[in-house]
Amino acid sequence: MVDFLQALVDGVMLGATYSLLGLGFTLIFGVLRRLNLAFGPTILVGIYAGSHVGLAWPGALWAVVAATVVAAILCGIYVERCSFRALARQAPVVSMISTFAVWMQLQELVSLFEASRTMPYPSPAWLPALTVGPILLRSDALLMWSGATAIMLALFVLLYRTRFGTAVRAVADSSEAAALMGVNVSIIGAAAFLLASTVGGLAGVLIAQSQQQVTPYFGLWATVKGLTAMLLGGAGSLPGAVAGGVILGVVETQTLWHFGGQWRDLASFALLFLVIALSPRARSEPTL
Amino acid sequence: MLEVRDVVTSYGMIQALRGVSLTAREGEVTCILGPNGAGKTTLLYTIAGILRPRSGSISFQGRELAGTSAPDVVGRGISLVPENRLVFPHMTVRENLFAGAYVRLGRDRAGVEADLDAMFARFPILKQRAGQAAGTLSGGEQQMLAVARALMARPRLLMMDEPSLGLAPLVVEQIFQIVQGLNREGITVLLVEQNARLALSIAHHAYLLEQGRIAFHGTPSEVSANEGISRAYLGIKGG
Numbered sequence: 001m002v003d004f005l006q007a008l009v010d011g012v013m014l015g016a017t018y019s020l021l022g023l024g025f026t027l028i029f030g031v032l033r034r035l036n037l038a039f040g041p042t043i044l045v046g047i048y049a050g051s052h053v054g055l056a057w058p059g060a061l062w063a064v065v066a067a068t069v070v071a072a073i074l075c076g077i078y079v080e081r082c083s084f085r086a087l088a089r090q091a092p093v094v095s096m097i098s099t100f101a102v103w104m105q106l107q108e109l110v111s112l113f114e115a116s117r118t119m120p121y122p123s124p125a126w127l128p129a130l131t132v133g134p135i136l137l138r139s140d141a142l143l144m145w146s147g148a149t150a151i152m153l154a155l156f157v158l159l160y161r162t163r164f165g166t167a168v169r170a171v172a173d174s175s176e177a178a179a180l181m182g183v184n185v186s187i188i189g190a191a192a193f194l195l196a197s198t199v200g201g202l203a204g205v206l207i208a209q210s211q212q213q214v215t216p217y218f219g220l221w222a223t224v225k226g227l228t229a230m231l232l233g234g235a236g237s238l239p240g241a242v243a244g245g246v247i248l249g250v251v252e253t254q255t256l257w258h259f260g261g262q263w264r265d266l267a268s269f270a271l272l273f274l275v276i277a278l279s280p281r282a283r284s285e286p287t288l
Numbered sequence: 289m290l291e292v293r294d295v296v297t298s299y300g301m302i303q304a305l306r307g308v309s310l311t312a313r314e315g316e317v318t319c320i321l322g323p324n325g326a327g328k329t330t331l332l333y334t335i336a337g338i339l340r341p342r343s344g345s346i347s348f349q350g351r352e353l354a355g356t357s358a359p360d361v362v363g364r365g366i367s368l369v370p371e372n373r374l375v376f377p378h379m380t381v382r383e384n385l386f387a388g389a390y391v392r393l394g395r396d397r398a399g400v401e402a403d404l405d406a407m408f409a410r411f412p413i414l415k416q417r418a419g420q421a422a423g424t425l426s427g428g429e430q431q432m433l434a435v436a437r438a439l440m441a442r443p444r445l446l447m448m449d450e451p452s453l454g455l456a457p458l459v460v461e462q463i464f465q466i467v468q469g470l471n472r473e474g475i476t477v478l479l480v481e482q483n484a485r486l487a488l489s490i491a492h493h494a495y496l497l498e499q500g501r502i503a504f505h506g507t508p509s510e511v512s513a514n515e516g517i518s519r520a521y522l523g524i525k526g527g
Contacts, residue, residue, distance in 0.1 A: 173376035182362035
């Protein structure tokens with residue numbers, strides 16, 4: 001029972017960052033109706049930038065955070081220009097394939113300059129761990145969860161309580177009607193992309209400080225986790241992406257605890273298949 | 289109020305509007321009749337700034353409108369209730385109304401809130417459904433929401449594209465009473481409608497659009513008196 005609870009708590013904390021990745025995917029997919037496979041790799045570049053800043057100025061955590069987020073945003077702008085704005089008149093599948101090409105570019109660039117080395121990423125080691133009864137809350141996991149929750153709250157206030165958020169959700173619901181209401185659809189699309197990159201960069205900081213290292217395969221990892229979280233939640237629903245991330249995290253930690261690490265990803269993909277096969281929501285039109 | 293002169297709009301190589309001229313006079317209901325594919329929706333979208341005319345001019349209250357972007361057109365007082373209503377299905381009724389006021393939401397929050405209350409007073413059913421996702425409303429309720437959403441931008445010219453489409457006769461009558469009421473309050477209406485008899489019953493002036501050109505225009509009684517048009521659009525034999 002304690003094992004189950006411990007794994008549940010670990011899963012919720014890990015899952016909060018998957019939720020952030022899922023929200024990033026959902027923002028882009030919901031508003032532009034196009035899949036951005038290069039979302040993970042843009043975060044990868046951000047984390048490498050943060051890692052270098054961390055090596056150059058040990059202890060300057062804020063500089064590491066800023067470097068990670070800014071690099072992720074710049075990379076996001078590059079992806080938006082190449083795969084979305086330049087191909088806006090092409091079929092959505094053309095955008096998706098081109099994001100795959102950009103993904104490979106980014107991953108190869110990082111591998112070239114880093115020679116596939118594992119790079120360290122600083123974490124605020126002074127934070128204490130908490131014990132609640134028999135449950136241990138690791139400091140890095142607590143930071144992951146509280147950081148992700150704060151970012152999600154801010155994001156939901158922005159999307160559900162502001163004029164900008166109304167425009168974003170209106171474009172996601174019907175871009176034609178939104179244009180008739182006077183919403184500049186292309187500007188809102190670019191802004192949603194920028195917002196997703198920012199969320200991705202922040203998620204990158206939270207994940208990397210917990211793992212304390214990064215390899216060039218982080219891009220693949222983040223894309224897979226984010227896509228799975230989004231699809232588990234019903235492809236395009238913002239609250240769904242939050243739930244999808246948490247479910248994915250819990251399934252992973254429970255599998256890890258009870259069956260061992262080698263089953264972890266197999267279990268989450270089996271779950272993803274079941275959800276897509278059984279849920280009508282997962283196969284319906286995307287919405288925010 | 290609205291002067292459309294020799295407007296040509298194309299989709300690639302295909303000319304949808306081949307030199308359309310039309311006037312919507314202030315305080316009147318002007319209706320556009322015509323078969324499917326005549327270019328009626330294209331005309332409304334060109335006025336709304338969603339489509340750019342290849343040539344011709346559109347002036348509104350004496351100022352040129354052709355080539356103006358959609359947000360500026362809404363800001364200058366023209367709103368469109370689109371065909372098939374196009375409410376935002378996953379947003380609540382209240383959020384749909386806020387989205388309708390998008391162009392003035394930033395600078396006139398208090399005015400928007402007041403208008404929201406006014407809409408709820410005018411359409412009590414929308415108040416009952418305020419927190420409900422718009423996609424769960426009936427067709428008639430969605431049409432009312434689409435009209436209310438357009439009104440939230442405080443238009444001087446309200447354009448409506450096929451408001452009767454897919455609605456039960458009683459509901460259609462209700463919608464037309466609303467349109468007539470709005471017109472009596474001073475809103476100029478440009479109405480595209482397949483139901484010619486109903487449209488003519490509230491219109492002051494009617495245009496017949498065929499294959500991208502205005503084929504005929506006149507008062508409703510002049511339209512009804514024209515034998516060919518009556519036969520084709522009103523289902524009356526003889527004339």
